[in-house]
Amino acid sequence: MSFEENKQIEEEKQEKTEYMSELQKEVEEQKEEIKEQKEKIEEQEKEIIKQEPEPEPEPEPEVVKEAPVTAVPPVDEKKKKEERIVYLHIDVDLWRTKMHKEEWGIRLDAQRSQKDRQWTRDMDLVGEVKVAGEDYGQLAIRESLWKNKDTLERRFVMKLFSPSGYWRGSIERLQGESLANSHAIGEPSPAYVCIFKHTRNLYRIRRLAHFPRFQGQIFGFSYLDENDIFRSFVIDDKRIRFGSDWVIKNIHNKVVAKINGKFLNVGGRFKIDIFEEKLAKDKTFYNMLILFSSTLRFYRDIKKNIKKSIKELRITDAEVKLDDSESNLYLNPRKLSI
Numbered sequence: 001m002s003f004e005e006n007k008q009i010e011e012e013k014q015e016k017t018e019y020m021s022e023l024q025k026e027v028e029e030q031k032e033e034i035k036e037q038k039e040k041i042e043e044q045e046k047e048i049i050k051q052e053p054e055p056e057p058e059p060e061p062e063v064v065k066e067a068p069v070t071a072v073p074p075v076d077e078k079k080k081k082e083e084r085i086v087y088l089h090i091d092v093d094l095w096r097t098k099m100h101k102e103e104w105g106i107r108l109d110a111q112r113s114q115k116d117r118q119w120t121r122d123m124d125l126v127g128e129v130k131v132a133g134e135d136y137g138q139l140a141i142r143e144s145l146w147k148n149k150d151t152l153e154r155r156f157v158m159k160l161f162s163p164s165g166y167w168r169g170s171i172e173r174l175q176g177e178s179l180a181n182s183h184a185i186g187e188p189s190p191a192y193v194c195i196f197k198h199t200r201n202l203y204r205i206r207r208l209a210h211f212p213r214f215q216g217q218i219f220g221f222s223y224l225d226e227n228d229i230f231r232s233f234v235i236d237d238k239r240i241r242f243g244s245d246w247v248i249k250n251i252h253n254k255v256v257a258k259i260n261g262k263f264l265n266v267g268g269r270f271k272i273d274i275f276e277e278k279l280a281k282d283k284t285f286y287n288m289l290i291l292f293s294s295t296l297r298f299y300r301d302i303k304k305n306i307k308k309s310i311k312e313l314r315i316t317d318a319e320v321k322l323d324d325s326e327s328n329l330y331l332n333p334r335k336l337s338i
Contacts, residue, residue, distance in 0.1 A: 033300075086275060087276065087277045088272075090273075091269070091270075092129050092268075092270040092294060093129075093268075094126055094127035095125075095126060112161075116161070123141070124142075126139050126158075127139040137168055140158070140161060141159075152175075152321075155175065155323065156298060158171050160291060169287050170291070171205075171292070172195075173192055173295075173302060175326060176330075177191035177206070179309060181207065185208075188303035188304075189206070190207055191204065191205070192205040192292075192295065193205075201224070202329065205220070216238065218234055219234065220232070234249050236249060244261030245258075246259040248289070256274065257274045257275060257285075258272070259271070260273075268296065268297030270296065
Protein backbone atom coordinates (compact mmCIF):
# COMPACT_ATOMS: atom_id res chain seq x y z
CA MET A 1 0.00 0.00 0.00
CA SER A 2 1.48 3.34 -1.07
CA PHE A 3 2.08 6.33 1.15
CA GLU A 4 -0.66 8.32 -0.60
CA GLU A 5 -3.23 5.54 -0.04
CA ASN A 6 -2.29 5.31 3.66
CA LYS A 7 -2.62 9.07 3.96
CA GLN A 8 -6.04 9.00 2.28
CA ILE A 9 -7.27 6.24 4.65
CA GLU A 10 -6.10 8.24 7.69
CA GLU A 11 -7.84 11.34 6.38
CA GLU A 12 -11.09 9.39 5.89
CA LYS A 13 -10.89 8.07 9.47
CA GLN A 14 -10.34 11.58 10.76
CA GLU A 15 -13.26 12.89 8.69
CA LYS A 16 -15.56 10.19 10.11
CA THR A 17 -14.52 11.12 13.66
CA GLU A 18 -15.11 14.80 12.95
CA TYR A 19 -18.46 13.97 11.37
CA MET A 20 -19.68 12.10 14.47
CA SER A 21 -18.71 14.98 16.73
CA GLU A 22 -20.31 17.51 14.38
CA LEU A 23 -23.44 15.37 14.17
CA GLN A 24 -23.74 15.31 17.97
CA LYS A 25 -23.21 19.07 18.04
CA GLU A 26 -25.86 19.55 15.36
CA VAL A 27 -28.41 17.47 17.28
CA GLU A 28 -27.80 19.55 20.43
CA GLU A 29 -28.19 22.77 18.42
CA GLN A 30 -31.44 21.49 16.92
CA LYS A 31 -32.77 20.80 20.42
CA GLU A 32 -31.84 24.34 21.48
CA GLU A 33 -33.49 25.74 18.37
CA ILE A 34 -36.72 23.81 19.06
CA LYS A 35 -36.72 25.16 22.61
CA GLU A 36 -36.20 28.72 21.35
CA GLN A 37 -38.94 28.31 18.76
CA LYS A 38 -41.39 27.09 21.41
CA GLU A 39 -40.57 30.03 23.69
CA LYS A 40 -41.07 32.52 20.86
CA ILE A 41 -44.39 30.93 19.89
CA GLU A 42 -45.54 31.20 23.51
CA GLU A 43 -44.50 34.88 23.58
CA GLN A 44 -46.38 35.46 20.34
CA GLU A 45 -49.53 33.83 21.73
CA LYS A 46 -49.33 35.98 24.88
CA GLU A 47 -48.91 39.12 22.78
CA ILE A 48 -51.93 38.21 20.65
CA ILE A 49 -54.05 37.59 23.77
CA LYS A 50 -53.05 41.02 25.13
CA GLN A 51 -54.04 42.74 21.89
CA GLU A 52 -57.46 41.08 21.70
CA PRO A 53 -60.28 43.51 22.71
CA GLU A 54 -62.64 42.62 25.53
CA PRO A 55 -65.80 40.92 24.26
CA GLU A 56 -68.81 43.25 24.03
CA PRO A 57 -72.09 42.17 25.62
CA GLU A 58 -74.23 40.24 23.19
CA PRO A 59 -77.45 42.03 22.09
CA GLU A 60 -80.80 40.47 22.85
CA PRO A 61 -81.87 38.10 20.12
CA GLU A 62 -84.46 39.41 17.69
CA VAL A 63 -87.25 37.29 16.30
CA VAL A 64 -86.57 36.87 12.61
CA LYS A 65 -88.36 34.70 10.14
CA GLU A 66 -86.18 31.84 9.02
CA ALA A 67 -85.13 31.99 5.37
CA PRO A 68 -84.24 28.93 3.34
CA VAL A 69 -80.55 28.14 3.72
CA THR A 70 -78.47 27.18 0.70
CA ALA A 71 -75.54 24.94 1.49
CA VAL A 72 -72.27 26.66 0.49
CA PRO A 73 -68.99 24.80 0.95
CA PRO A 74 -66.60 26.68 3.28
CA VAL A 75 -63.61 28.37 1.62
CA ASP A 76 -60.29 27.68 3.26
CA GLU A 77 -58.53 31.05 2.86
CA LYS A 78 -55.19 29.67 4.04
CA LYS A 79 -55.26 26.88 1.47
CA LYS A 80 -56.31 29.37 -1.20
CA LYS A 81 -53.28 31.58 -0.46
CA GLU A 82 -50.89 28.61 -0.53
CA GLU A 83 -52.05 27.54 -4.01
CA ARG A 84 -49.66 29.51 -6.21
CA ILE A 85 -48.22 28.74 -9.62
CA VAL A 86 -44.57 27.72 -9.30
CA TYR A 87 -42.69 29.01 -12.34
CA LEU A 88 -39.30 27.74 -11.14
CA HIS A 89 -38.28 25.16 -8.54
CA ILE A 90 -34.73 24.99 -7.15
CA ASP A 91 -33.14 22.42 -4.79
CA VAL A 92 -30.13 23.39 -2.67
CA ASP A 93 -28.59 20.38 -0.93
CA LEU A 94 -25.74 21.01 1.53
CA TRP A 95 -23.93 17.81 2.48
CA ARG A 96 -23.05 17.04 6.08
CA THR A 97 -20.01 14.86 5.24
CA LYS A 98 -17.29 14.87 2.61
CA MET A 99 -18.00 11.27 1.60
CA HIS A 100 -19.33 12.16 -1.86
CA LYS A 101 -18.09 11.13 -5.29
CA GLU A 102 -17.48 14.81 -6.12
CA GLU A 103 -14.86 14.87 -3.32
CA TRP A 104 -13.00 11.70 -4.28
CA GLY A 105 -9.62 11.85 -5.99
CA ILE A 106 -6.27 13.41 -5.10
CA ARG A 107 -5.90 15.48 -8.27
CA LEU A 108 -9.42 16.99 -8.30
CA ASP A 109 -8.41 20.26 -6.61
CA ALA A 110 -5.57 20.79 -9.07
CA GLN A 111 -7.90 20.12 -12.01
CA ARG A 112 -10.53 22.53 -10.69
CA SER A 113 -7.99 25.30 -10.06
CA GLN A 114 -6.73 24.92 -13.63
CA LYS A 115 -10.25 25.41 -14.98
CA ASP A 116 -11.04 28.56 -12.99
CA ARG A 117 -8.89 30.86 -10.86
CA GLN A 118 -11.83 31.33 -8.48
CA TRP A 119 -11.17 27.80 -7.20
CA THR A 120 -8.47 28.33 -4.55
CA ARG A 121 -6.50 25.67 -2.69
CA ASP A 122 -8.60 26.05 0.47
CA MET A 123 -11.93 25.45 -1.32
CA ASP A 124 -14.08 22.62 0.03
CA LEU A 125 -17.18 21.31 -1.77
CA VAL A 126 -20.21 21.35 0.55
CA GLY A 127 -23.25 20.87 -1.67
CA GLU A 128 -25.01 20.88 -5.01
CA VAL A 129 -27.81 22.81 -6.71
CA LYS A 130 -30.53 21.66 -9.09
CA VAL A 131 -32.71 24.05 -11.09
CA ALA A 132 -35.92 22.65 -12.59
CA GLY A 133 -34.65 19.15 -11.80
CA GLU A 134 -31.37 19.56 -13.74
CA ASP A 135 -27.85 19.92 -12.35
CA TYR A 136 -27.06 23.62 -12.08
CA GLY A 137 -23.89 23.74 -10.00
CA GLN A 138 -21.90 22.97 -6.88
CA LEU A 139 -21.30 25.02 -3.73
CA ALA A 140 -17.87 25.35 -2.15
CA ILE A 141 -16.66 27.23 0.93
CA ARG A 142 -13.23 28.71 1.65
CA GLU A 143 -12.48 26.43 4.57
CA SER A 144 -9.29 28.08 5.88
CA LEU A 145 -11.08 31.45 6.23
CA TRP A 146 -14.14 29.90 7.88
CA LYS A 147 -12.09 27.87 10.40
CA ASN A 148 -9.77 30.73 11.35
CA LYS A 149 -9.34 30.70 15.14
CA ASP A 150 -8.95 34.48 15.34
CA THR A 151 -12.47 35.82 15.94
CA LEU A 152 -11.90 39.12 14.15
CA GLU A 153 -10.15 37.45 11.19
CA ARG A 154 -12.78 34.76 10.60
CA ARG A 155 -14.56 35.20 7.26
CA PHE A 156 -17.38 33.45 5.40
CA VAL A 157 -16.99 33.02 1.63
CA MET A 158 -19.23 30.66 -0.37
CA LYS A 159 -18.88 30.18 -4.13
CA LEU A 160 -21.17 28.65 -6.75
CA PHE A 161 -19.59 26.72 -9.64
CA SER A 162 -21.20 25.20 -12.73
CA PRO A 163 -21.29 21.37 -13.03
CA SER A 164 -18.28 21.61 -15.34
CA GLY A 165 -16.32 23.55 -12.70
CA TYR A 166 -16.59 27.18 -13.84
CA TRP A 167 -17.40 29.99 -11.41
CA ARG A 168 -20.93 31.43 -11.45
CA GLY A 169 -20.97 33.68 -8.39
CA SER A 170 -20.01 34.19 -4.74
CA ILE A 171 -21.47 35.40 -1.47
CA GLU A 172 -19.31 36.61 1.37
CA ARG A 173 -20.00 38.19 4.72
CA LEU A 174 -18.85 41.79 5.05
CA GLN A 175 -17.03 41.92 8.38
CA GLY A 176 -17.06 45.71 8.77
CA GLU A 177 -20.69 46.24 7.78
CA SER A 178 -21.82 43.26 9.90
CA LEU A 179 -20.16 44.75 12.98
CA ALA A 180 -21.61 48.21 12.26
CA ASN A 181 -25.16 46.86 11.75
CA SER A 182 -24.94 44.69 14.86
CA HIS A 183 -23.70 47.61 16.94
CA ALA A 184 -26.62 49.79 15.74
CA ILE A 185 -29.39 47.18 16.05
CA GLY A 186 -28.13 45.64 19.31
CA GLU A 187 -27.99 42.02 18.13
CA PRO A 188 -25.95 40.00 15.59
CA SER A 189 -26.93 41.27 12.13
CA PRO A 190 -24.80 39.91 9.28
CA ALA A 191 -24.39 41.70 5.96
CA TYR A 192 -23.40 39.95 2.73
CA VAL A 193 -22.28 40.93 -0.75
CA CYS A 194 -22.99 38.85 -3.87
CA ILE A 195 -20.67 38.93 -6.88
CA PHE A 196 -21.62 37.31 -10.18
CA LYS A 197 -19.81 36.41 -13.37
CA HIS A 198 -22.57 37.72 -15.65
CA THR A 199 -22.50 41.29 -14.30
CA ARG A 200 -20.06 43.86 -12.87
CA ASN A 201 -22.56 45.07 -10.27
CA LEU A 202 -22.40 44.21 -6.56
CA TYR A 203 -25.50 43.02 -4.72
CA ARG A 204 -25.83 43.40 -0.95
CA ILE A 205 -28.06 41.44 1.42
CA ARG A 206 -28.46 42.86 4.94
CA ARG A 207 -30.21 41.70 8.06
CA LEU A 208 -32.50 44.51 9.20
CA ALA A 209 -34.25 45.32 12.45
CA HIS A 210 -37.64 43.61 12.79
CA PHE A 211 -40.33 45.09 15.00
CA PRO A 212 -41.87 43.60 17.00
CA ARG A 213 -38.83 41.40 17.67
CA PHE A 214 -40.73 38.19 18.48
CA GLN A 215 -42.07 37.95 14.92
CA GLY A 216 -38.73 36.79 13.55
CA GLN A 217 -35.90 38.08 11.38
CA ILE A 218 -35.83 39.96 8.11
CA PHE A 219 -33.25 40.57 5.37
CA GLY A 220 -33.40 43.12 2.56
CA PHE A 221 -31.82 43.43 -0.88
CA SER A 222 -32.33 45.51 -4.03
CA TYR A 223 -30.80 45.86 -7.49
CA LEU A 224 -31.29 47.12 -11.05
CA ASP A 225 -32.37 44.42 -13.49
CA GLU A 226 -31.28 44.08 -17.13
CA ASN A 227 -33.86 46.71 -18.16
CA ASP A 228 -32.64 49.18 -15.48
CA ILE A 229 -35.79 48.62 -13.43
CA PHE A 230 -35.24 49.01 -9.70
CA ARG A 231 -36.30 45.93 -7.73
CA SER A 232 -36.49 45.71 -3.96
CA PHE A 233 -37.22 42.63 -1.85
CA VAL A 234 -37.39 41.45 1.75
CA ILE A 235 -36.65 37.92 2.96
CA ASP A 236 -38.91 37.37 5.97
CA ASP A 237 -38.52 34.56 8.47
CA LYS A 238 -41.71 32.54 9.07
CA ARG A 239 -41.40 32.19 12.83
CA ILE A 240 -44.58 30.18 13.34
CA ARG A 241 -42.94 27.09 11.78
CA PHE A 242 -40.04 24.90 12.84
CA GLY A 243 -37.00 24.65 10.59
CA SER A 244 -35.74 27.45 8.37
CA ASP A 245 -38.61 28.83 6.27
CA TRP A 246 -38.56 32.24 4.57
CA VAL A 247 -40.89 34.18 2.28
CA ILE A 248 -39.64 36.72 -0.25
CA LYS A 249 -41.83 39.79 -0.81
CA ASN A 250 -41.47 42.53 -3.42
CA ILE A 251 -41.91 46.27 -2.87
CA HIS A 252 -45.70 45.84 -3.24
CA ASN A 253 -45.65 43.39 -0.32
CA LYS A 254 -46.57 40.50 -2.61
CA VAL A 255 -45.04 37.06 -1.95
CA VAL A 256 -42.97 36.25 -5.05
CA ALA A 257 -40.89 33.33 -3.75
CA LYS A 258 -40.41 31.00 -0.82
CA ILE A 259 -37.51 29.13 0.77
CA ASN A 260 -38.39 25.97 2.69
CA GLY A 261 -35.78 24.34 4.90
CA LYS A 262 -36.18 20.69 5.81
CA PHE A 263 -36.77 20.34 9.56
CA LEU A 264 -34.11 18.38 11.52
CA ASN A 265 -31.94 17.93 8.44
CA VAL A 266 -28.36 17.63 9.78
CA GLY A 267 -26.85 18.95 6.56
CA GLY A 268 -29.04 21.58 5.01
CA ARG A 269 -31.64 20.99 2.32
CA PHE A 270 -33.61 23.93 0.98
CA LYS A 271 -36.35 24.12 -1.62
CA ILE A 272 -36.88 27.41 -3.45
CA ASP A 273 -40.13 28.14 -5.29
CA ILE A 274 -40.57 31.27 -7.45
CA PHE A 275 -44.15 32.42 -8.09
CA GLU A 276 -43.54 35.22 -10.62
CA GLU A 277 -42.74 34.42 -14.24
CA LYS A 278 -40.39 37.38 -14.82
CA LEU A 279 -38.36 36.62 -11.70
CA ALA A 280 -38.12 32.95 -12.68
CA LYS A 281 -36.15 34.14 -15.74
CA ASP A 282 -34.09 36.67 -13.79
CA LYS A 283 -30.68 35.04 -13.29
CA THR A 284 -29.62 37.60 -10.68
CA PHE A 285 -32.72 37.03 -8.55
CA TYR A 286 -32.63 33.25 -8.33
CA ASN A 287 -28.83 33.11 -7.98
CA MET A 288 -29.10 35.46 -4.98
CA LEU A 289 -31.67 33.14 -3.40
CA ILE A 290 -29.41 30.13 -4.02
CA LEU A 291 -26.43 31.85 -2.38
CA PHE A 292 -28.54 33.16 0.50
CA SER A 293 -29.83 29.62 1.15
CA SER A 294 -26.25 28.36 1.28
CA THR A 295 -25.57 30.67 4.26
CA LEU A 296 -28.47 29.37 6.38
CA ARG A 297 -26.70 26.21 7.53
CA PHE A 298 -23.89 28.39 8.93
CA TYR A 299 -26.18 31.18 10.17
CA ARG A 300 -26.01 30.25 13.85
CA ASP A 301 -22.17 30.15 13.81
CA ILE A 302 -22.02 33.42 11.87
CA LYS A 303 -24.10 35.16 14.54
CA LYS A 304 -21.96 33.66 17.30
CA ASN A 305 -18.82 34.96 15.59
CA ILE A 306 -20.28 38.48 15.30
CA LYS A 307 -21.31 38.41 18.96
CA LYS A 308 -17.82 37.33 20.07
CA SER A 309 -16.19 39.95 17.84
CA ILE A 310 -18.23 42.80 19.32
CA LYS A 311 -17.55 41.55 22.85
CA GLU A 312 -13.81 41.41 22.12
CA LEU A 313 -13.83 44.95 20.71
CA ARG A 314 -15.64 46.27 23.78
CA ILE A 315 -13.32 44.76 26.40
CA THR A 316 -10.03 45.34 24.51
CA ASP A 317 -8.36 48.07 22.49
CA ALA A 318 -8.31 45.90 19.35
CA GLU A 319 -9.02 47.51 16.00
CA VAL A 320 -10.79 46.03 13.00
CA LYS A 321 -8.49 45.43 10.02
CA LEU A 322 -10.52 44.49 6.96
CA ASP A 323 -9.33 42.17 4.22
CA ASP A 324 -8.15 43.95 1.06
CA SER A 325 -10.98 42.45 -0.99
CA GLU A 326 -13.49 44.00 1.43
CA SER A 327 -11.62 47.30 1.80
CA ASN A 328 -11.87 47.84 -1.96
CA LEU A 329 -15.68 47.86 -1.67
CA TYR A 330 -15.45 51.11 0.33
CA LEU A 331 -13.75 52.97 -2.56
CA ASN A 332 -15.71 55.62 -4.45
CA PRO A 333 -16.71 54.08 -7.84
CA ARG A 334 -17.38 57.54 -9.33
CA LYS A 335 -13.91 58.70 -8.39
CA LEU A 336 -12.36 55.63 -10.03
CA SER A 337 -14.29 56.21 -13.27
CA ILE A 338 -13.00 59.79 -13.72
